[in-house]
Amino acid sequence: MMLLVPVVLPLLGALVYLLFGWRRATAWVSAVSAGLLLAVAVTLAAGVTRSGPRTAMAGLLRADALSAYMLLVIAAVAVLATAATPAFLRTEINAGRATARTGTRHSLLVQLFLAAMTLAVLAANLGVVWVAIEATTIVTAFLVGQRRTRAAVEAAWKYVVICSAGIALALLGTIVLNFASTHAPGAAGLDLAALAAHADGLDPGVTRIAVVLLILGFGTKAGLAPLHAWLPDAHSQAPAPVSALMSGVLLSVAFYAILRVKVIADGALGTGFARAALLVMALTSLALAAALLIGIRDYKRMLAYSSIEHLGLVAFGAALGSPAALAAALLHVLGHGLAKAVLFLGAGQVLQLTGTSRVDGVRGLASRHPALAGCFGLGVLALVGLPPFSLFASELGIARAAFTAGLAWQTGLALVLVLVIGAALVNHTSRMLLGAAHDHPVPAASPVPVVLLAGLMVCAALGIAAGPVPVLLNSATHTLVVTR
Template sequence: MGIVVILGIPVALAAAALLIKRQRVFGMLNCAGYLAVLCASILLLRQTVLSGNVALLGNFIYLDVLSAFFILVISVVAFSVALYSVGYIRHDIAEGKLSESKARVYYALFNLFCCSMFVVPAVNNLGILWVAIEMTTLVSAFLVGFYNSKESVEAAWKYIIICSVGIIFALLGTILFAYAFSLSAGVKSLNWSAITAGAARMDATILKVAFIFVLVGYGTKAGLAPMHTWLPDAHSQAIAPISALLSGVLLKTAIYAILRFGMILIKGAGFAYFSHLMLLLGVLSLAISCGFVLVQKDLKRLLAYSSIEHVGIIAIGFGVGSPLAIAGAALHILNHAAVKSMMFFGAGSIVSVYKRHSMNTIRGVISVLPFTGIMVLLGCFALTGFPPFSLFVSEIMIIIAAFTSGSYLLAGALLAGLSIIFGAFIFHFGKMLFGNLPKGMARRAEPLSAKIAFLFLFVPVCALGPVMFFIKKDVVWIARMLFQH
């Protein structure tokens, strides 16, 4: 039942956005709607953990723990974005950057974008999953090019073209998977529940070829190097709340798709092949993002490259593949979504006050925006994996798993990459937060909704460590719940 609420509310809100004229009223309604979605997704996760998979509409909608987990991640970020949007859009209207009617279009697109992302983990049919992922690209392209400046139109064009081509290869892979299944089982189906069940008898060669196509296709959308070229442009040009959604959860929905196909591949063709591919792309993403983070001059591009880094870490986690690493990677998905949204909110507020992206000219944030400044400082430590925060826990889980599985070189590379990025982040953010205040800048008021959004996201950023003491299960249990094998 919960899933109907989760899919229905964004659609209803999208329609309401166009009908309700008063921004204030709709902003509140939007937040209330996403709070309901958040509650429903928590209940859904609970239901799948306690009483098994949920099926609806004759198996058209089919959820296991993994799907429910991704829905939870999406709804956490979506709720915080709904909160943050209230203040941000009001500020943009006051500044004259957006008209009232354009703000309504923004809310409608935002809701459609969220809805298409919720569909991805909910459906059983791999063809519909493909359609949903393509829909996320098409809807969010408008949100990337929303300000209609030269840069944003260029970014939106690159985004839509590169991701559409990538995703066509994913469709090719999907068809090959369906073909391999129809060869072995004698019946046609595109449902992952059926294909995963019959995976052991499928032709390994076809599966291997098909997975390459899928990985290139959805890997483009996930921002794995070397298919990541659209990502820094799109993330830096999108409206700030949408940057958070793109980076926090859009990339993760593509990872979800890769995992679904990966589970079929592992059953049909063994783990080694999957592991090698994921590790290769993961390490490559980490290495490339290290280089670009060091020399970066643009605040939002810096955060975008950090997303590539974290997607790389997640890929490495799944590539290592021991229960500890899988649990670490899964938790990292949630942690990164929360922290990165927080950082993009911070960057959005900073950019809208300073009116520029370049990190060389932004100084003294902490005295202009004290609350945002402190949150960004904490977020910066959290993002680079500093001890008390959740990302430290999930990263250390992956590193320990890499050591215990004997891949010392991999663990070394991971540590080296993380320390380079830590240094670069502290350097960049230290200057921005504490430097001398530029002339003419004074302390600004910060909207209440943004403060609530920061505090809400800060809970999962801190909570993982303490929560681990209360859950009486170990990581093996988490990994087994998420991937039933």
């Protein structure tokens, strides 16, 4: 029953908002729900590392170390995002950009969104995974368009159209894989564990097509090239907490699906096939992010493109396939989730304070709001991959694994692109933060970004000493490495 709790918990939260609406008394319900989710995730992770995978609901839900870890990521980022939501919504309502109704809808949808994501990582069946991820698209489309401005609606439209195309590819892939599976000796259906176990019996020709379609399809949702284009618009138009959730975990959840597919592909086709596909996607995503970040003019889009970069790095790590690389990639997912959540929440506050999301519209932020600017700056430095943040440790791990795998040139190229991206991020951010303040009067008292600081500190703590997390990562990588 333990496995059902993470899915039910957000649904209960949603029910509360449906019944009572968003008001002073219920403002913190979502945060409490996320906190409970985190507690459950920690318990589950501890249990799974101790006693192995467990299943529930007649084999419909299954939690191994990887699922538990992803649940942890979702819960951690959700805590950050939901903890920042009440203040965010109150500011929006005070500024007249939203009403309590908006608040209700927002909170309801976010809870549903969380439920869909937890379902996606706990589902034992590829079909259910697909359904859950499709559900996130539907839920978040409303969230992206929440502001009802022309740009927001356009972004939501793009999001729905492109992601539908992607998800359709994934559906096609699922069907083809099902076909391959039903014609294989094991007859595993779409159960992920069974597919992975009997992957060597799958027909290579059919599986190839299925794997390509699945990777492309879920890659769309994960923000990998070539179908990444929904991401900048959606992330920049969504309300800050939603951007944080989308960028911090939704992309990783989609990537989780790719990881599951990769296990099957490695078993059926050898490690080379998925590696090549992921490598190409990773490098293309990095190159694309680099090219577009140089001339970026909008800081929320900047953060969105940086998400493409980081998912590219995760894909790069996953492509390597060695335990060290996978552990690094998974750690990267968590570190990126935290840092990006902090940044999107910070960007939301900057937007509320300055009224513009243009880089050159924000000047001398550090002079006017030192705490907020400090958090934003440190967050960007974390994204660039500086210690003590955990992204440094994971990038170091990926680089080391890549050179050990003998991919010197590809890694060199990737690192150069990371450098260019880092330079662009630092360049744009420094223009926002540094320098003397404009002479126009200070608007409101600057907020004390407790949530942001907490997120950064967790990210830094993870980078200094991750405690039991590596153990969890270790067992998670065991489920992903195919020894054939």
